[in-house]
Amino acid sequence: MAIQKKSNIHILDGNQAAAIAAKLSRVQVIAAYPITPQTPLTEQLSQYVEAGELQAEYVAVESEHSAMAVCTSASLVGARTFTATSSHGLAYMHEMLHWAAGARLPIVLACVNRAIGAPWNVLNDQQDSISQRDTGWIQIYCRNNQEIMDTVIQAYRIAEIVHVPVMVCYDGYILSHTEMPVDIPDQKDVDRYLPPYKPHTVLDPANPKNYNLVTLANPRVGVDGKLCHGYMELRYLLQEALQNSRETILQAGKEFNEVFGRDYANMFWEDREDAEIIIVAMGSLAMEAIVAADMLREEGIRVGVLGLRVFRPFPKSDVVRALRKSKLIVVFDKNISYGSEGATCSEIKSALYGTYINASIRNFIVGLGGRDVKARELVDATRKAIASLKETVINPDYPEWICQI
Amino acid sequence: MAQKSSLNNRPLEIRWHGRGGQGAITAAKIIAQAAYVKGYQGVTAAPSFGAERRGAPVSASTRISHEPVLVVSQVENPDIVVVLDHTLLKYPDVTQGLGKNGWLVVNSPLPPKELGIKGEFNIATADATKVCQDLGLIVAGLVIVNTAILGAVIKATRIVDLPTLEKVMRERFSNSTVDINLAAINKTHEITKLAK
Amino acid sequence: MGTRECNHICDESSPGIGEAGITGEWRIVVPSIDEKKCIPARSNKPTCFLCWLYCPEAVITKGIPPSINLEYCKGCGICSQVCPVQAITMLPEEKM
Numbered sequence A: 001m002a003i004q005k006k007s008n009i010h011i012l013d014g015n016q017a018a019a020i021a022a023k024l025s026r027v028q029v030i031a032a033y034p035i036t037p038q039t040p041l042t043e044q045l046s047q048y049v050e051a052g053e054l055q056a057e058y059v060a061v062e063s064e065h066s067a068m069a070v071c072t073s074a075s076l077v078g079a080r081t082f083t084a085t086s087s088h089g090l091a092y093m094h095e096m097l098h099w100a101a102g103a104r105l106p107i108v109l110a111c112v113n114r115a116i117g118a119p120w121n122v123l124n125d126q127q128d129s130i131s132q133r134d135t136g137w138i139q140i141y142c143r144n145n146q147e148i149m150d151t152v153i154q155a156y157r158i159a160e161i162v163h164v165p166v167m168v169c170y171d172g173y174i175l176s177h178t179e180m181p182v183d184i185p186d187q188k189d190v191d192r193y194l195p196p197y198k199p200h201t202v203l204d205p206a207n208p209k210n211y212n213l214v215t216l217a218n219p220r221v222g223v224d225g226k227l228c229h230g231y232m233e234l235r236y237l238l239q240e241a242l243q244n245s246r247e248t249i250l251q252a253g254k255e256f257n258e259v260f261g262r263d264y265a266n267m268f269w270e271d272r273e274d275a276e277i278i279i280v281a282m283g284s285l286a287m288e289a290i291v292a293a294d295m296l297r298e299e300g301i302r303v304g305v306l307g308l309r310v311f312r313p314f315p316k317s318d319v320v321r322a323l324r325k326s327k328l329i330v331v332f333d334k335n336i337s338y339g340s341e342g343a344t345c346s347e348i349k350s351a352l353y354g355t356y357i358n359a360s361i362r363n364f365i366v367g368l369g370g371r372d373v374k375a376r377e378l379v380d381a382t383r384k385a386i387a388s389l390k391e392t393v394i395n396p397d398y399p400e401w402i403c404q405i
Numbered sequence B: 001m002a003q004k005s006s007l008n009n010r011p012l013e014i015r016w017h018g019r020g021g022q023g024a025i026t027a028a029k030i031i032a033q034a035a036y037v038k039g040y041q042g043v044t045a046a047p048s049f050g051a052e053r054r055g056a057p058v059s060a061s062t063r064i065s066h067e068p069v070l071v072v073s074q075v076e077n078p079d080i081v082v083v084l085d086h087t088l089l090k091y092p093d094v095t096q097g098l099g100k101n102g103w104l105v106v107n108s109p110l111p112p113k114e115l116g117i118k119g120e121f122n123i124a125t126a127d128a129t130k131v132c133q134d135l136g137l138i139v140a141g142l143v144i145v146n147t148a149i150l151g152a153v154i155k156a157t158r159i160v161d162l163p164t165l166e167k168v169m170r171e172r173f174s175n176s177t178v179d180i181n182l183a184a185i186n187k188t189h190e191i192t193k194l195a196k
Numbered sequence C: 001m002g003t004r005e006c007n008h009i010c011d012e013s014s015p016g017i018g019e020a021g022i023t024g025e026w027r028i029v030v031p032s033i034d035e036k037k038c039i040p041a042r043s044n045k046p047t048c049f050l051c052w053l054y055c056p057e058a059v060i061t062k063g064i065p066p067s068i069n070l071e072y073c074k075g076c077g078i079c080s081q082v083c084p085v086q087a088i089t090m091l092p093e094e095k096m
């Protein structure tokens, strides 16, 4: 830790941590629709506004689609905006997620990860946010409630520099409803870390502008005689912003450490004595994986753990560096890209292509719809993956599922 | 942030059983907070996940450790099981996984030996319902035993002491209700019967 | 030459006549204002101007009577729909 600060630790659940972080970030407009397991978060925020503890406009909308529409409009006119949702709510927001990213608005959204129907299920997996992978948002996953607190604050810092919205994802119930010690940052420190929002678009009646109108395929000369981007140039710029955001994310983590004494990178790398077997997991499961790695170590199997934090932009080069000594990579996904495999597994494979790393990869789908995932199940799966190397080192086309079928 | 596993120091695990509205979750949180105040770095408190209905059996869990708790899966082998409503004892999942030397703490008018529960664990009982009735700890017709039973839990298990619990209670409860709750805890602590 | 120096990161433009090109080329019917009916023309007062307000191409002036820039009037007919006294008729383009 860079500095020793007086800590202000409270026992908080994940939703409380996110609400306090939004308040500390001095959000100005909140538009949200309640949905399990996100509900306590929006309740808490509306209470802050009602009690005058947070100088913000709380817009009680009739749907998540409208929530994101309000956030985009508010962000466009210069307000720092926050919303939160889960599952079907996020799916319903899908169209406006594209809009927020396309308009390059630094909105922060807390996604309390929950399964999607049919059939109905209110419990945790990561299918909801993974399904929004290609909307142009930065996605960051948290392992515990301290990370939720810290990541929401960092998210504004990142979003407002790179002008890309950030989705802060954390596991429903497992984090959202579980209390644990969380150090609440000092408002003065947060203000120091997070300067007021300066919008890149300013709606000014004295100098009217059009934003995000019909944009033709090719660049064209505007009425003021300037050559303007066509649709494709704007898409390129969004991709470029995400590609380049790695540096900003790392810098935001470093500066966070300087102010708050907690260090963040774009992934969590638990190096274990040059382990050749690496377990990969994202979200709270990356904590359980550390317990599993310790259990395996007691059996004499050396295992490292790679906890994915930033999923978009996917930190290819950093992941490759972490996996450079690996012979076997065991990827656990709480999501499934139907007809293919777990989304993080695909990313790992893609990152390794063309490198000298020639590791076998085994993918397990776990924990869908709140199915409990125990450390010993991760241990069993890893052992099974090790045993499978005797038969073939070739990577299977499809993942295995840890379920009872 | 590097995380160190707490495996060498497996967290102490408590599972709480009650009925929706009895406050099992609050009890789970109070003990977690008290343990933190007592110096345990790692504590977690969680409800059973999903929808909860008044009157229906619910559970909650607390984990306590000297290091940050990394286990996020549900409690399987609790060291302590606390039952807020003895009518729940008929369900086998209440004592499931409770290990040797563990504690079963039950709100019951019966002494431990007469509960008719077989197992290799220790049993503590206290009639928290009567304590609360006598003190008038009743909200909307429901006797609120979740704080009282904490007296039995800490007498049996000594996770935290009474002064620490009182400190946490004073933080969490308003002045108007804290004293009656503390009286319930103290009284239940006093009358708890232990069978090892 | 690319668009890099257009330093906008989302689509942003200044509103103005001709923003969508020479929209007069789109027209198949053309608005014609009857000065005997048009309120500002009849009263000689700067009033009404609903056609000016509603024209999506902003090609109507607030004159007495209002005038229409036919280079960019796209012939949508909104002005004729909003005119409270039916002073604007849409005529086939070739009859002009």
Ligand code: SF4
Binding pocket: C031, C054, C055, C056, C057, C058, C059, C060, C068, C072, C073, C074, C075, C076, C077, C078, C079, C080
């Ligand atoms: S509103 Fe009238 S003047 Fe304006 S573009 Fe349409 S037809 Fe032409």
Ligand code: SF4
Binding pocket: C033, C037, C038, C039, C040, C047, C048, C049, C050, C051, C052, C066, C082, C083, C084, C085, C086, C087, C088
């Ligand atoms: S709307 Fe009709 S009456 Fe009004 S100014 Fe236009 S043409 Fe004249």
